[in-house]
Amino acid sequence: MMGPVLAACLLIILSTAWISQANEALCKKDGGVCSCNNNKNSVDCSSKRLTAIPSNIPVDTDRLELHMNKLSNLPSKAFHHLSKLTYLSLSTNQIQSLPNGVFDKLTQLKELYLYKNQLQSLPGGVFDKLTNLNKLWLQRNQLRSVPKGAFDSLSSLNILYLNDNPWDCSCNDILYLSKWIREKEGTVNGIESATCVGNKAVLDITEKDAASDCVSPNTTTAIPTSTTTPASVIYDDIHEIKVPQENFQKFLGYQEPDHLPTQPQCLMSISGYLGLMMSLMLTSAAILYVFHFLKKA
Template identity: 30%
Template sequence: MAPARLLGVCSLLCAWSVLMGHPCSLDLHQGWANCNRKNLLHAPSSLPRNITSLDLSFNSLVVPHHGTLLMHFSSLHSLNLSSNALLALGPAVFSNLEALRLLDLSSCSIAYLHVDAFKGLGNLHTLLLRNNNLQELKVPFFLPLKALFHLDLQHNELVSVNTLNLQLMEAVPQVQLEGNPWVCDCAMQPLQQWLQRRQAVQVTCASPPGLRGWEVAALDSQDLGCQTKQRFPREASTVQQITVTQSNNTTLPSGKGGRSWTYLVGFLVSAIGISILITLAAKCKLFHKHFASYRHRQLPETSSIGGCPMEDDSGESHPMPGAADLQAEDDDGFIEDNYIQPSEQLSEEEERELHLSI
């Protein structure tokens, strides 16, 4: 009896659908309506207002530039709009669907998303945007999606994601980014670090050709073409930073870079040693000159001027005139070479001849 009643209910529903003028399949018990592949331009307004699931995939829906797409279905929890040529989504196009938890926009050729396209979807749990033509993600795009858990951005035209979007995506547990033409250069480093923290998303490079097919998370900064900067602790002096920077910028032969400090020490030691030798040589020369200026010569013993008395033929000794005075003037017995003048020597000879004549 029960199968007969169920068959009768289905027959009544089908008849009612035909009479109401829409081709969708309904299940009032489950609260869903299937309107896929019906070549629809708009959602049938004759559908029950209390349905919670609506499938409008594979149609030719026209999305309004302003206003909402589904005005009369505020109870929807699931909406499938995949494979419709939507191209662009205007502001607040889903604003009346506050209870929506799943939105499928896959394969809709979407190339533009207004920053307020998802305004009002504060309870959205899953957003599927794969197989579209998105080239960038604007920052406010994520702001209304407070409860987002799963985001699918596979197979779009994304080449990079800015740092602020990555920070917003940190709050989304499941994010799929595979299949985009990622450009693996130094600007990819924030995304690489983000992927390394996730450890579950497999994203590969599309360019440059040398990195095509490589996993972004497995690359290092040199592979991405980033120049590493050496950081110094705050206590490091400015002189140390300049020295290290200059040594990093200097190209050294291979195998000798680690011994450059020994060459520097050797050069300094050599310079100091040469300076000391030059200083000693100059001081020795000055000392020798100073010593030569004070050099004396001792008087000869046979000289006519000396400390011994002179004897004549008669055996008498006569003291040399002026000898006591000379001894007083020079007590050390030395006299300069030019101290005795020729005039003095001539006077002594005349005095000697005078004694002989007497």
Template identity: 65%
Template sequence: MMGPVLAACLLIILSTAWISQANGATCKKDGGVCTCNDQTKNVDCSSKGLTAIPINIPMDTDNLKLDYNKLSSLPHTAFHGLNKLTFLDLNYNELQTLPPGVFDHLVTLETLGLSNNELKSLPSGIFDKLTKLTDLRLNTNKLQSLPEGVFDKLAELKTLTLENNQLKRVPEGAFDFLEKLKMLQLQSNPWDCSCRDILYLSNWIREKKGTVSNIEAAECDGGTKAVLEITEEEAAEDCVYPNTTTAIPTTIITTLASSNDDDIPELPVPQENFQKFLGYQEPDHLPTQPQCLVSISGYLGLMMFFVLISAAILYVIHFLKKA
């Protein structure tokens, strides 16, 4: 009766080994797409055509490069467990949004690259846990506004790039807590110098001129004048900018509440907009082409696995018949 027992043990060992390999396929040495350096704790996943974060990035990773890929979204758990990370490069992707809290576990992070993406807005508090951050790259996106206090917790920040976005203003006090800031890129934004909101930025630039580099390059929309030269007389309008949140106007809510069902007309609502209104979101991410591609050695290993399983099953059946 030892034959079936040995065959069963062999089956369990093979299954465990194969599952371990499948779950650990981040680094090339394990059949994954990234280059990993165990000595420097660097993981390089640059230029792999990735549309999702590779699974099982080593938890002791210090430097993670995900630039030049096709990431359009991130699950909020994308970097959980990577609390030793000091460098994260997400530049040159297709990120359109960032989920709240996606960076909250990166408490040792010093450099964060988010430039050359498609970001139109930032969630409130998105950087609050990154208290050791010294370098933040947000240039070359489509940012239309910044949340109140978005940089307030970044007391160690030395470099901030915001150039080449669609910013017309910054919130009052946006840079007041950045006491160690040495460089701030503000150029190539359509700063609205006709509104009173620009006066905070104008006064701040004037005050920090000579201590923070590049800030003088910020120009009013159209390039007619430098932001730091704007006076109160020129910025006389009380402008109201639409926020970036989705809300139902109170007048509509009041009308619906006071109307009978029979009085409410049926309006065609596109399915996509209806899903967005309800807060529907696609799953965090689906398997991507690079993740689904397995190396030739991986295929051979898989085939061998099934061959050995079949042999083990036949072995068990053979001994059971004899018994």
């Protein structure tokens, strides 16, 4: 009687392995660069030395991690198919500018991390659609000022970090930010830490302090974008992964960047296909084994 019991146990184990293999194959839609948690709709593409955002991230993704890569620019429609995002991390990259429509579709976004990049300015209206955003991290960039009205639409905001930017308080463009910080002090945490190049608090700047004509800050006052190299970056330097986006598209059989592969296409990756075939063969063998002993019994 032990034969059928053992066979049944083997069948359960193999079935579990098959399901796990299937989920893994479905998850790695970009050739294996990103890892996913399908149950939580989470995609982790961090620390992969990516120079471009994978174009085939699942549309139902809720959490997207792209920090600690080598992103220097973002396409204006990079996130337009990810309207369900509530968490987006782009920190510790090399982003120098943002397209003014890049976050417009992320109306459900609650957390946006842009710290430790090379942002020198923000386009007008870049945050206007983010009415549900409650956390925004902009510290450790190269920001000198923000456009008038930049934060006015962020009605749900309760955390905003602006420190370690070379805020130019000699220019009257700083007056909007100074006034906004004073009005939100005590309501939005972290904003008081914004300081001018001369170490004076931005919230203390008045019209008398800011000259009518903007003066470019001394380039020597610019804050370094990185002072230390995290261990994960060192590890990535040893295990560098280069996966051109066009290879993803040719492999998965689609051309348009916003067109997502279907599940059958995703399952046809080499590793996933071989794993599924092996699991199916072993599962079939186990089923035959069970029937064989049941028939004898």
